[in-house]
Amino acid sequence: MATSSTQDQPHNSKPVTGYPATAYPYPYPPPPPASTYYHAYQPPPTTAGPIFYNNQRQSIRGPNFVRRIVSAVIALFIILALIFCISWLVFRPQFPEFRLDSVSVSQLNATQSSLISTSAFALFVRNPNHKLSISYDKITASVSYNNDYAALGLTELPPFQQPKGNETTLHFEVSASGYVGEATVKRINDQRAAGSVTFGFGVFAWVRFSAGVWRMREHLMRVYCDPVKIVFSSNGIGSLMGQPMQCRVAL
16 A cells, blocks of 8 residues: 655655745834834823914014114204204394383272272384394283282283384283282382382283294293382372383393
8 A cells, every 4th residue: 555755755846836935034124003103102292381482583673663763853853953053043033122111000099908000001122133023922911019920910912023123112001900918008008108109010922033934933932121110190190210111031
């Protein structure tokens, strides 16, 4: 009985096809496992926090912008100051001249603690400038007693303009009526009995110098004429004592 064995098979025989082939090592590393992260550990969970913006460029631009604005304002102020100084040196504005020519007090009644008076004034005004005209606006004339700051009477004058070198005389009246106090009434009556009463006279106005299209800004002008001594005649009419009085002008 014939049996088959491995000895009966020739040495150069090939293996029968269909059997599984011998496994060879993989030429490349195996692919990573199916996962979202390729590392052995997962990153810590992210927490929602404030978003950071790099404002370095804005912080640098802000101060520079403010410095430019400040520099432009300073430069504009310097230019305007130079223009004003040059114009002042070219035109050389001079203050107007005021002179109190006459005062007539037609009524002065000081009884108990009140005062009633009416005074007529003649005020001479001269513009000494040869290149500039002067305009006067919002003019107020006041009368006070004994150089006191409290006005006994006020009156408003119409605005007017003086060309260069012009001279004019303003005529107006100032009335006073009201409470002044017993002490003031006593002093006025005592001075009147002695021969003269001392008053103060002032004018306040907004003035502007101009030459053609060039105009200065308005300035508050203050005119002081004091002390104004009024002497009374036997008929009760008072007048300015002495010669016309030159007044002080302040701008």
